[in-house]
Amino acid sequence: MPAPLIVSIPHRLGREEAVRRLKAGLTRAASSVPVLTVDEERWEQDRMIFRIRALGQAASGHIDVADDHVRLEVTLPWLLQRFAEVAQAAIKQRGNLLLTKKD
Template sequence: MSAPLVVSIPHRLGREEAARRLKSGLGRAAASIPVMQVEEERWEGDRMNFRIRALGQVAAGQIDVGEDQVRVEVMLPWLLQRFAELAQATIRKRGQLLLTRGDGK
C-alpha cells in the first residue's frame, strides 16, 4: 500500500472557528470540483472522516482541525495516485480559501 497524501493548511482562526468554517463550507467547496463527489462525511470532535469518489475510484481520509493548522490525509487508490500532485495543490488551495473567506469558492 502506498503512503497517504498529506496536506497541512496553516490558519489563525483557532480550532473552533476553523472547524465551524469547514463544517459549513466543505460540501460547497467539494461540489465545485466536477469530477469529485463526497460519499461520506462524519465528524467526531475535531476530526472528520470522509470518503470521496473521483473518476470512478473511491478514496478515504480524514481531516484533523488543530489550533493553528488543518491536516488533511487521504489514501488514494493506485489510479488516483497519478493525480496526487494536482490533488495536493487543489486541497491546499480550496482549504485556504475556506479558512480565509469561509465559502470555499
C-alpha cells in the same frame, strides 16, 4: 499500500472557527468539482472522516483540526495517485481560501 497524501494548512482562526468554516464549506467545495462525489462525511469532535469518489475510484481519509492548522490525510487508489500533486495543490489552495477569507 500507497503512502497517504498529506496536506497541512496553517490558520489563525482557532479550532472552533476552523471547524465551523470547514463544516460549512467542504460540501460546497466538493460540489464545485464535477468528477468528485462525497460518499461519507462524519465528524467526531475535531476530526472529519470522509470517503470520496472520483473517476470511479474511492478514496478515504480524515481531516484533523488544531488551534493553528488543519491536516488532511487521504489514501488514494493507484489510479488517482497519478493526480496526487495536482490534488495536493488544489486542496491547499481551496483550504487556504476557506480558512483565510472573511465571513
